[in-house]
Amino acid sequence: MHLPPLDVAVYPVVTMSHGRHGSRSMRRSSAVSSSSSSSTGSNHTATGSPDFSSIQGVIRSVFRSSRITVQQVERLYGRLHQVYLARLTDGSALVLKCSPTYNTRLLRHEKNGIETERTTLETLREYTQIPVSQVIKYDSQGGVLRSPFLLTSYIPGRRLSELSAHLSASERKNIDRTLGTYMRSLTALSATQFGMTHRVFAKKGSSSWRDAFLSLLESVLRDAEDMVVTVPYDSIRYYVQQHSQLLDEVTEPRLVALHACDPHNVLIDEQTKQVTGLVGFSNVIWGDPLMGGGVADGSDAFFEGYGECPSRSAAVKARQLMYATYRATVQLVSHHYRPHLDIDEMEARRSLTYALNELAKI
Structure with a gap:
Protein backbone atom coordinates (compact mmCIF):
# COMPACT_ATOMS: atom_id res chain seq x y z
CA MET A 1 0.00 0.00 0.00
CA SER A 29 -3.46 -6.85 29.92
CA SER A 30 -7.15 -7.66 30.05
CA ALA A 31 -9.01 -10.91 30.46
CA VAL A 32 -9.42 -13.59 27.82
CA SER A 33 -12.54 -14.32 25.83
CA SER A 34 -12.51 -17.75 24.16
CA SER A 35 -14.08 -19.06 20.99
CA SER A 36 -17.04 -20.19 23.05
CA SER A 37 -18.20 -16.59 23.31
CA SER A 38 -21.83 -16.20 22.42
CA SER A 39 -22.67 -15.31 18.84
CA THR A 40 -25.85 -13.44 18.06
CA GLY A 41 -25.19 -13.03 14.37
CA SER A 42 -24.74 -9.29 14.74
CA ASN A 43 -21.46 -7.43 14.41
CA HIS A 44 -21.35 -6.16 17.98
CA THR A 45 -22.49 -7.12 21.45
CA ALA A 46 -24.71 -4.86 23.50
CA THR A 47 -21.64 -3.02 24.79
CA GLY A 48 -20.37 -2.27 21.29
CA SER A 49 -17.61 -4.93 21.30
CA PRO A 50 -17.24 -7.27 18.29
CA ASP A 51 -18.33 -10.84 18.98
CA PHE A 52 -16.43 -13.98 17.99
CA SER A 53 -18.31 -14.58 14.74
CA SER A 54 -17.81 -11.02 13.49
CA ILE A 55 -14.05 -11.22 14.14
CA GLN A 56 -13.89 -14.45 12.17
CA GLY A 57 -15.98 -12.77 9.47
CA VAL A 58 -13.48 -9.91 9.21
CA ILE A 59 -10.54 -12.27 8.80
CA ARG A 60 -12.32 -14.43 6.22
CA SER A 61 -13.35 -11.31 4.32
CA VAL A 62 -9.82 -9.89 4.30
CA PHE A 63 -8.25 -13.13 3.03
CA ARG A 64 -11.27 -13.97 0.86
CA SER A 65 -11.47 -17.51 2.15
CA SER A 66 -14.23 -19.28 4.06
CA ARG A 67 -11.77 -22.01 5.02
CA ILE A 68 -9.92 -19.83 7.53
CA THR A 69 -11.08 -20.75 11.02
CA VAL A 70 -10.47 -18.75 14.17
CA GLN A 71 -9.78 -21.08 17.07
CA GLN A 72 -9.65 -18.55 19.91
CA VAL A 73 -10.07 -14.83 20.49
CA GLU A 74 -8.25 -13.17 23.35
CA ARG A 75 -8.97 -9.62 24.52
CA LEU A 76 -5.69 -7.75 24.88
CA TYR A 77 -4.85 -4.67 26.88
CA GLY A 78 -6.17 -1.57 25.19
CA ARG A 79 -5.99 1.79 26.89
CA LEU A 80 -8.58 3.22 24.55
CA HIS A 81 -9.25 0.97 21.57
CA GLN A 82 -10.63 -2.55 21.55
CA VAL A 83 -7.78 -4.96 20.78
CA TYR A 84 -8.14 -8.70 20.09
CA LEU A 85 -5.68 -11.49 19.42
CA ALA A 86 -7.20 -14.03 17.02
CA ARG A 87 -5.48 -17.42 16.96
CA LEU A 88 -6.17 -19.47 13.82
CA THR A 89 -6.33 -23.24 13.53
CA ASP A 90 -3.20 -23.28 11.35
CA GLY A 91 -1.17 -21.89 14.27
CA SER A 92 -0.89 -18.32 13.00
CA ALA A 93 -2.24 -15.29 14.82
CA LEU A 94 -3.52 -11.83 13.94
CA VAL A 95 -4.32 -8.71 15.94
CA LEU A 96 -7.56 -6.82 15.35
CA LYS A 97 -7.75 -3.26 16.65
CA CYS A 98 -11.20 -1.66 16.62
CA SER A 99 -12.66 1.72 17.44
CA PRO A 100 -13.49 2.40 21.10
CA THR A 101 -16.94 1.29 22.25
CA TYR A 102 -19.78 3.61 21.30
CA ASN A 103 -20.11 5.03 24.84
CA THR A 104 -16.41 5.98 25.15
CA ARG A 105 -15.77 9.72 25.27
CA LEU A 106 -12.76 10.71 23.20
CA LEU A 107 -10.46 13.66 23.55
CA ARG A 108 -10.04 15.70 20.40
CA HIS A 109 -6.56 14.34 19.61
CA GLU A 110 -7.76 10.73 19.96
CA LYS A 111 -10.34 10.71 17.18
CA ASN A 112 -7.99 9.50 14.43
CA GLY A 113 -6.03 6.94 16.45
CA ILE A 114 -6.52 3.94 14.17
CA GLU A 115 -5.64 5.89 11.02
CA THR A 116 -2.57 7.29 12.79
CA GLU A 117 -1.44 3.82 13.82
CA ARG A 118 -1.82 2.49 10.31
CA THR A 119 0.25 5.22 8.67
CA THR A 120 2.87 5.08 11.43
CA LEU A 121 3.33 1.31 11.18
CA GLU A 122 3.68 1.50 7.40
CA THR A 123 6.22 4.32 7.71
CA LEU A 124 8.29 2.51 10.34
CA ARG A 125 8.35 -0.74 8.38
CA GLU A 126 9.46 1.07 5.23
CA TYR A 127 12.10 3.36 6.70
CA THR A 128 13.39 1.69 9.90
CA GLN A 129 14.31 -1.67 11.42
CA ILE A 130 12.09 -1.13 14.47
CA PRO A 131 10.14 -4.35 15.14
CA VAL A 132 6.50 -3.38 14.62
CA SER A 133 3.46 -5.19 13.25
CA GLN A 134 2.76 -5.46 9.53
CA VAL A 135 -0.52 -3.91 8.44
CA ILE A 136 -2.70 -6.59 6.86
CA LYS A 137 -5.81 -4.46 6.39
CA TYR A 138 -7.04 -1.01 7.29
CA ASP A 139 -10.71 -0.22 6.83
CA SER A 140 -11.82 3.35 7.57
CA GLN A 141 -15.45 2.43 6.93
CA GLY A 142 -15.38 -0.62 9.18
CA GLY A 143 -16.67 -3.13 6.64
CA VAL A 144 -17.98 -6.16 8.51
CA LEU A 145 -17.66 -4.37 11.84
CA ARG A 146 -19.36 -1.15 10.68
CA SER A 147 -16.61 0.90 12.35
CA PRO A 148 -12.93 1.60 11.57
CA PHE A 149 -10.57 -1.27 12.28
CA LEU A 150 -6.96 -2.26 11.75
CA LEU A 151 -5.79 -5.85 11.20
CA THR A 152 -2.07 -6.50 11.74
CA SER A 153 0.42 -9.32 12.18
CA TYR A 154 1.04 -10.60 15.69
CA ILE A 155 4.29 -9.95 17.56
CA PRO A 156 4.92 -12.53 20.30
CA GLY A 157 6.12 -11.49 23.73
Missing part, protein backbone atom coordinates in the same frame (compact mmCIF):
# COMPACT_ATOMS: atom_id res chain seq x y z
CA HIS A 2 1.38 3.39 -0.96
CA LEU A 3 1.40 6.10 1.65
CA PRO A 4 -0.27 9.46 0.97
CA PRO A 5 2.12 11.95 -0.63
CA LEU A 6 4.61 12.95 2.05
CA ASP A 7 8.27 13.82 1.96
CA VAL A 8 9.87 11.53 4.52
CA ALA A 9 13.61 11.71 5.02
CA VAL A 10 16.09 10.18 7.45
CA TYR A 11 18.35 12.57 9.36
CA PRO A 12 20.82 12.28 12.23
CA VAL A 13 19.22 12.61 15.65
CA VAL A 14 18.99 16.11 17.09
CA THR A 15 20.21 17.23 20.49
CA MET A 16 17.60 17.23 23.22
CA SER A 17 17.37 17.79 26.91
CA HIS A 18 17.41 14.99 29.48
CA GLY A 19 14.44 15.21 31.83
CA ARG A 20 12.37 13.03 34.13
CA HIS A 21 8.79 14.20 33.92
CA GLY A 22 7.20 11.33 31.98
CA SER A 23 4.23 9.10 32.70
CA ARG A 24 4.70 5.73 34.37
CA SER A 25 3.58 2.18 33.86
CA MET A 26 -0.15 1.68 33.43
CA ARG A 27 -2.23 -1.46 33.58
CA ARG A 28 -1.67 -5.07 32.76
CA ARG A 158 4.94 -10.31 27.12
CA ARG A 159 4.55 -6.70 28.07
CA LEU A 160 7.41 -5.05 29.93
CA SER A 161 4.87 -3.91 32.55
CA GLU A 162 4.26 -7.57 33.40
CA LEU A 163 7.92 -8.57 33.57
CA SER A 164 9.67 -5.50 34.99
CA ALA A 165 9.56 -6.74 38.58
CA HIS A 166 11.35 -9.95 37.55
CA LEU A 167 14.18 -8.40 35.53
CA SER A 168 17.75 -8.08 36.75
CA ALA A 169 19.52 -4.72 36.60
CA SER A 170 21.57 -5.95 33.65
CA GLU A 171 18.50 -7.16 31.75
CA ARG A 172 16.71 -3.85 32.30
CA LYS A 173 19.74 -1.90 31.07
CA ASN A 174 19.86 -3.98 27.89
CA ILE A 175 16.16 -3.31 27.28
CA ASP A 176 16.58 0.42 27.89
CA ARG A 177 19.59 0.51 25.56
CA THR A 178 17.57 -1.23 22.84
CA LEU A 179 14.69 1.22 23.28
CA GLY A 180 17.12 4.11 22.95
CA THR A 181 18.37 2.68 19.66
CA TYR A 182 14.82 2.32 18.35
CA MET A 183 13.87 5.86 19.39
CA ARG A 184 16.93 7.20 17.60
CA SER A 185 15.73 5.52 14.41
CA LEU A 186 12.18 6.75 14.92
CA THR A 187 13.05 10.39 15.59
CA ALA A 188 15.46 10.40 12.64
CA LEU A 189 12.43 10.40 10.32
CA SER A 190 11.43 13.85 9.14
CA ALA A 191 8.42 15.26 7.29
CA THR A 192 7.60 18.61 5.71
CA GLN A 193 5.01 19.81 8.24
CA PHE A 194 4.38 19.76 11.98
CA GLY A 195 1.37 18.40 13.82
CA MET A 196 -0.83 15.35 14.17
CA THR A 197 -0.05 12.52 11.80
CA HIS A 198 -3.38 12.37 9.97
CA ARG A 199 -3.16 16.11 9.24
CA VAL A 200 0.47 15.98 8.10
CA PHE A 201 -0.19 13.06 5.75
CA ALA A 202 -3.12 15.02 4.32
CA LYS A 203 -0.85 18.06 3.82
CA LYS A 204 -2.85 20.02 6.40
CA GLY A 205 -0.15 20.32 9.05
CA SER A 206 1.48 23.45 10.44
CA SER A 207 4.53 25.23 9.11
CA SER A 208 5.90 25.85 12.61
CA TRP A 209 6.25 23.69 15.70
CA ARG A 210 5.06 26.59 17.85
CA ASP A 211 1.69 26.66 16.08
CA ALA A 212 1.36 22.88 16.14
CA PHE A 213 2.18 22.49 19.83
CA LEU A 214 0.00 25.38 20.97
CA SER A 215 -2.85 23.84 18.97
CA LEU A 216 -2.31 20.49 20.72
CA LEU A 217 -2.29 22.15 24.13
CA GLU A 218 -5.35 24.28 23.42
CA SER A 219 -7.18 21.18 22.19
CA VAL A 220 -6.75 19.33 25.48
CA LEU A 221 -7.61 22.46 27.47
CA ARG A 222 -10.89 22.70 25.58
CA ASP A 223 -11.50 19.04 26.34
CA ALA A 224 -11.00 19.92 29.99
CA GLU A 225 -13.41 22.84 29.75
CA ASP A 226 -16.03 20.59 28.14
CA MET A 227 -15.96 18.33 31.24
CA VAL A 228 -15.44 21.20 33.70
CA VAL A 229 -12.18 19.65 34.89
CA THR A 230 -10.42 21.66 37.56
CA VAL A 231 -7.02 22.65 36.18
CA PRO A 232 -5.16 26.01 36.29
CA TYR A 233 -6.19 27.07 32.78
CA ASP A 234 -4.89 30.63 33.04
CA SER A 235 -1.51 29.58 34.44
CA ILE A 236 -1.04 26.90 31.79
CA ARG A 237 -1.85 29.26 28.95
CA TYR A 238 0.19 32.12 30.44
CA TYR A 239 3.44 30.29 31.18
CA VAL A 240 3.45 28.25 27.99
CA GLN A 241 2.72 31.35 25.90
CA GLN A 242 5.45 33.23 27.76
CA HIS A 243 8.06 30.69 26.61
CA SER A 244 6.47 29.70 23.30
CA GLN A 245 9.07 31.52 21.21
CA LEU A 246 11.54 28.83 22.27
CA LEU A 247 9.50 26.31 20.30
CA ASP A 248 10.69 28.03 17.14
CA GLU A 249 14.12 26.47 17.75
CA VAL A 250 12.57 23.24 16.42
CA THR A 251 12.74 23.64 12.65
CA GLU A 252 12.64 20.04 11.42
CA PRO A 253 9.46 17.98 12.01
CA ARG A 254 10.54 14.63 13.44
CA LEU A 255 8.42 11.56 14.10
CA VAL A 256 7.40 11.54 17.77
CA ALA A 257 5.59 8.56 19.31
CA LEU A 258 4.44 9.77 22.70
CA HIS A 259 3.82 6.34 24.25
CA ALA A 260 6.31 4.18 22.36
CA CYS A 261 8.38 3.33 25.46
CA ASP A 262 5.55 2.94 27.95
CA PRO A 263 6.02 -0.44 29.70
CA HIS A 264 2.67 -1.75 28.43
CA ASN A 265 3.71 -0.98 24.83
CA VAL A 266 7.06 -2.80 24.92
CA LEU A 267 7.01 -6.55 24.21
CA ILE A 268 9.70 -8.76 25.73
CA ASP A 269 10.75 -12.37 25.06
CA GLU A 270 10.14 -14.13 28.35
CA GLN A 271 13.16 -16.40 27.92
CA THR A 272 15.84 -14.11 26.48
CA LYS A 273 14.53 -10.87 28.04
CA GLN A 274 15.10 -9.12 24.70
CA VAL A 275 12.72 -6.63 23.09
CA THR A 276 10.61 -8.42 20.46
CA GLY A 277 8.48 -5.48 19.34
CA LEU A 278 6.77 -2.18 20.04
CA VAL A 279 3.03 -1.50 19.91
CA GLY A 280 0.75 1.43 20.67
CA PHE A 281 1.31 3.96 17.88
CA SER A 282 -2.10 5.65 17.92
CA ASN A 283 -0.71 8.84 19.52
CA VAL A 284 2.00 9.99 17.14
CA ILE A 285 2.87 13.46 15.90
CA TRP A 286 5.51 15.20 13.80
CA GLY A 287 7.33 17.62 16.06
CA ASP A 288 10.14 17.92 18.60
CA PRO A 289 11.93 14.63 19.49
CA LEU A 290 12.27 15.99 23.02
CA MET A 291 8.56 15.24 23.42
CA GLY A 292 8.90 11.60 22.36
CA GLY A 293 8.40 8.45 24.38
CA GLY A 294 11.38 7.44 26.52
CA VAL A 295 13.20 10.75 26.13
CA ALA A 296 11.58 12.62 29.03
CA ASP A 297 12.51 10.02 31.66
CA GLY A 298 15.16 7.94 29.91
CA SER A 299 17.84 6.13 31.90
CA ASP A 300 21.58 6.35 31.24
CA ALA A 301 21.32 3.07 29.32
CA PHE A 302 18.52 4.51 27.18
CA PHE A 303 20.71 7.43 26.14
CA GLU A 304 23.62 5.09 25.49
CA GLY A 305 21.42 3.43 22.88
CA TYR A 306 20.17 6.77 21.70
CA GLY A 307 23.74 7.81 20.96
CA GLU A 308 24.27 11.01 22.88
CA CYS A 309 23.49 12.69 26.16
CA PRO A 310 21.25 15.71 25.49
CA SER A 311 22.21 19.23 26.47
CA ARG A 312 20.83 20.98 29.54
CA SER A 313 20.43 24.54 28.28
CA ALA A 314 17.75 26.77 29.78
CA ALA A 315 15.92 26.98 26.46
CA VAL A 316 15.76 23.20 26.09
CA LYS A 317 14.69 22.83 29.73
CA ALA A 318 11.83 25.25 29.09
CA ARG A 319 10.65 23.21 26.11
CA GLN A 320 10.87 20.10 28.24
CA LEU A 321 8.72 21.70 30.94
CA MET A 322 6.12 22.78 28.39
CA TYR A 323 5.85 19.19 27.20
CA ALA A 324 5.58 17.99 30.81
CA THR A 325 2.74 20.46 31.25
CA TYR A 326 0.98 19.03 28.23
CA ARG A 327 1.44 15.39 29.31
CA ALA A 328 0.16 16.06 32.83
CA THR A 329 -2.86 17.95 31.50
CA VAL A 330 -3.70 15.08 29.12
CA GLN A 331 -3.48 12.63 32.02
CA LEU A 332 -5.81 14.71 34.17
CA VAL A 333 -8.38 15.17 31.44
CA SER A 334 -8.22 11.50 30.42
CA HIS A 335 -8.87 10.53 34.04
CA HIS A 336 -12.08 12.57 34.08
CA TYR A 337 -13.22 11.33 30.68
CA ARG A 338 -12.49 7.68 31.54
CA PRO A 339 -12.25 7.22 35.33
CA HIS A 340 -11.81 3.46 34.95
CA LEU A 341 -8.24 3.97 33.72
CA ASP A 342 -5.63 3.55 36.44
CA ILE A 343 -4.32 7.11 36.12
CA ASP A 344 -2.92 8.54 39.33
CA GLU A 345 -4.68 11.90 39.40
CA MET A 346 -2.65 13.23 42.33
CA GLU A 347 0.64 12.36 40.66
CA ALA A 348 -0.53 14.07 37.47
CA ARG A 349 -1.46 17.18 39.45
CA ARG A 350 1.93 17.18 41.19
CA SER A 351 3.67 16.88 37.83
CA LEU A 352 1.62 19.76 36.42
CA THR A 353 2.31 21.98 39.45
CA TYR A 354 6.03 21.21 39.31
CA ALA A 355 6.27 22.00 35.60
CA LEU A 356 4.42 25.30 35.93
CA ASN A 357 6.46 26.35 38.97
CA GLU A 358 9.70 25.60 37.14
CA LEU A 359 8.52 27.49 34.05
CA ALA A 360 7.78 30.47 36.30
CA LYS A 361 11.40 30.48 37.44
CA ILE A 362 12.88 30.67 33.96
